Amino acid sequence: MNLNTLRQVNPLVVCQTNSVVTHMTANHLIALGASPVMSEAPNEQHEMLQYAHALLINIGTLNDQKLEYMHHAMKVANELEVPIILDPVGAGATSYRTKTVLNMIDKYKIAVLKGNFGEIASLVGASEAMKGVDSQFDGSEDDLIAIAKKAHDMFSCNIVITGERDIIYTSDKYETYTSGTVLFTKMTGAGCVLGSIIGAMYSPMDSFESIKYALFTYHTAGMNAEEIVTLDRPGAFQVELLNQLHHVSDEEVRVLFDDRA
Numbered sequence: 001m002n003l004n005t006l007r008q009v010n011p012l013v014v015c016q017t018n019s020v021v022t023h024m025t026a027n028h029l030i031a032l033g034a035s036p037v038m039s040e041a042p043n044e045q046h047e048m049l050q051y052a053h054a055l056l057i058n059i060g061t062l063n064d065q066k067l068e069y070m071h072h073a074m075k076v077a078n079e080l081e082v083p084i085i086l087d088p089v090g091a092g093a094t095s096y097r098t099k100t101v102l103n104m105i106d107k108y109k110i111a112v113l114k115g116n117f118g119e120i121a122s123l124v125g126a127s128e129a130m131k132g133v134d135s136q137f138d139g140s141e142d143d144l145i146a147i148a149k150k151a152h153d154m155f156s157c158n159i160v161i162t163g164e165r166d167i168i169y170t171s172d173k174y175e176t177y178t179s180g181t182v183l184f185t186k187m188t189g190a191g192c193v194l195g196s197i198i199g200a201m202y203s204p205m206d207s208f209e210s211i212k213y214a215l216f217t218y219h220t221a222g223m224n225a226e227e228i229v230t231l232d233r234p235g236a237f238q239v240e241l242l243n244q245l246h247h248v249s250d251e252e253v254r255v256l257f258d259d260r261a
């Protein structure tokens with residue numbers, strides 16, 4: 001979905017995300033032109049997901065109570081054919097998180113699995129490269145492609161791995177990217193917000209291009225914000241990112257596509 005369409009449709013993204021980024025996720029989705037709702041109660045999921053464009057499941061502050069709520073929402077989302085974006089925050093840091101995510105992938109149809117290199121590498125059994133929620137290394141481009149391919153083969157869903165270099169790997173094709181700004185690494189939740197934006201822009205009929213559009217939208221807004229605040233003002237960047245998500249246009253996002261053509 002491009003930005004003009006998104007701002008007309010105002011897609012509803014139902015979010016069960018972590019307590020660190022709940023507020024910022026809602027604000028970034030609103031700035032973009034989407035409609036967030038944070039909803040956990042099992043007994044409202046059927047009504048809530050009825051009109052949802054996507055369900056975002058982010059395990060960043062997981063506990064058994066939240067896990068029960070997440071399972072319920074994912075089951076309903078699959079029944080209603082609402083795409084699930086799964087962010088396995090901290091997978092690999094603890095076996096609780098790793099096992100939880102593997103079990104979710106086993107039980108439900110996931111549209112997009114999006115994580116940093118350490119998270120996705122841990123899920124495919126390739127490494128234990130996580131310290132808390134941070135990937136301990138980004139891997140070479142070859143590593144990135146190999147891990148994304150393995151994840152795609154094992155989990156049969158669209159894979160996004162983020163870091164200094166990103167990859168989108170779908171059954172149609174894969175590409176790697178180095179756009180964005182290092183200021184994303186200076187705020188908590190940069191990856192979590194991206195997951196929500198993928199949810200808002202995701203189109204099951206055109207998985208690869210819609211995920212790429214979401215990534216490029218986020219990166220364009222981030223690069224625009226960096227230009228205004230400069231690299232030594234990570235605090236100002238967080239505010240400016242919201243402004244730039246509000247203003248970013250299809251024409252600007254297309255520039256990133258053209259740069260890569």
Ligand SMILES: Nc1ncnc2c1ncn2[C@@H]1O[C@H](COP(=O)(O)OP(=O)(O)O)[C@@H](O)[C@H]1O
Pocket residue numbers: 115116117133134135162163164165166178179180181182183184185189190191192194218
């Ligand atoms: N060094 C970097 N330079 C430019 N963009 C980056 C860099 N590191 C991460 N990003 C971007 O920041 C966003 C979050 O990625 P990442 O930091 O890997 O996620 P997480 O917060 O889940 O660990 C992605 O859009 C990614 O492309």
Ligand SMILES: Cc1ncsc1CCOP(=O)(O)O
Pocket residue numbers: 018020021060061089133188189190191192193
């Ligand atoms: C700091 C922290 N602790 C638990 S969730 C969270 C936020 C992680 O955000 P991201 O995965 O985007 O870095």
